[in-house]
Amino acid sequence: SQQGEEDPQALSIQEGENATMNCSYKTSINNLQWYRQNSGRGLVHLILIRSNEREKHSGRLRVTLDTSKKSSSLLITASRAADTASYFCATDERDYKLSFGAGTTVTVRA
Amino acid sequence: EPEVTQTPSHQVTQMGQEVILRCVPISNHLYFYWYRQILGQKVEFLVSFYNNEISEKSEIFDDQFSVERPDGSNFTLKIRSTKLEDSAMYFCASSLPRGSYEQYFGPGTRLTVT
Numbered sequence: 001s002q003q004g005e006e007d008p009q010a011l012s013i014q015e016g017e018n019a020t021m022n023c024s025y026k027t028s029i030n031n032l033q034w035y036r037q038n039s040g041r042g043l044v045h046l047i048l049i050r051s052n053e054r055e056k057h058s059g060r061l062r063v064t065l066d067t068s069k070k071s072s073s074l075l076i077t078a079s080r081a082a083d084t085a086s087y088f089c090a091t092d093e094r095d096y097k098l099s100f101g102a103g104t105t106v107t108v109r110a
Numbered sequence: 111e112p113e114v115t116q117t118p119s120h121q122v123t124q125m126g127q128e129v130i131l132r133c134v135p136i137s138n139h140l141y142f143y144w145y146r147q148i149l150g151q152k153v154e155f156l157v158s159f160y161n162n163e164i165s166e167k168s169e170i171f172d173d174q175f176s177v178e179r180p181d182g183s184n185f186t187l188k189i190r191s192t193k194l195e196d197s198a199m200y201f202c203a204s205s206l207p208r209g210s211y212e213q214y215f216g217p218g219t220r221l222t223v224t
Contacts, residue, residue: 031211042217043153043201088153092211097143097166100153 004032004072004089004101012107019076021104023089024069030092032065032072037086037103046074046087079108112136114216116202122222123192131187131219133202142185143203143213144177146170153201159185192223 004023013019023032031050035043049056049065049072056063062075076083086105090098115134123129135142144156158165159177176188185204189196199220203213 033212035215043203043215045212045214048212090153097155097158097168098145098153098213099155100145102152 004091004099006087006089006101006104008104009102010105010107012109013079015079015081015108015110017079019079019083019106019108021074021087021106023072023074023101025072025089025091025099026070027093029067032063033090033092033098034061034063034072034074035088035090035100037088039085043088076106079106081108081110084108114202114204114214116200116216116219118219119217120220120222122224125194125223126191129189129192129221131189131200131202131221133185133187133216134183135185135202135204136214137183139204139206139214141165141205141213142177142179143205144187145201145203145215146198147201147218148195148198156187156200189221192221194223197221197223 004025007022029051031048033048034046036046037043047058047063049063060077065072084107086103088100088103090100092098117132142159145153147153155168157167157171157177174190178186199218201218202216205213
């Protein structure tokens with residue numbers, strides 16, 4: 001089944017540094033979405049990139065998509081303590097369901 | 111900003127009991143979803159719902175599960191006879207019609223089956 005898999009599993013960085021995490025998936029997609037989840041809380045939608053897009057920006061977030069490699073990356077620039085969370089990619093084969101990866105846990109040290 | 115809401119935030123029930131988890135999707139959204147996340151595991155798709163019927167369901171969504179939109183605002187997930195392995199965080203999500211694919215998630219209901 002379609003699944004995104006994030007890499008690395010965990011990331012620890014200093015405040016102000018950039019954080020990069022990657023997502024790989026298996027088959028063709030309509031779009032790929034990134035979500036953030038603070039510990040024990042709900043999923044917050046960050047950004048969606050469509051299969052015909054290569055790069056997208058939203059504030060301090062930059063997402064790339066390489067459909068030939070079936071991979072995506074999420075870059076958080078100038079990280080803050082509030083960015084500490086788990087980040088998930090979710091792939092959408094059709095309109096009706098998302099397949100989530102296991103996530104990257106990001107810890108931003110003050 | 112409009113958001114998806116879910117009640118209750120935490121539900122404790124005994125094995126074999128029925129539970130109903132409630133969600134109020136964003137008002138102009140037409141697609142509704144349930145996902146679950148067992149502690150420490152991935153978020154898993156359960157079911158999608160559009161135009162008062164199930165669009166797609168996963169293998170997890172067996173006969174013990176059902177969904178309903180009883181009125182114009184609520185979207186419910188019923189588990190008829192809960193099992194210990196149903197313990198998880200259940201998330202409701204909603205999205206606009208085709209052409210806009212972002213799914214917006216509620217804060218979740220933590221279901222604990224004892």
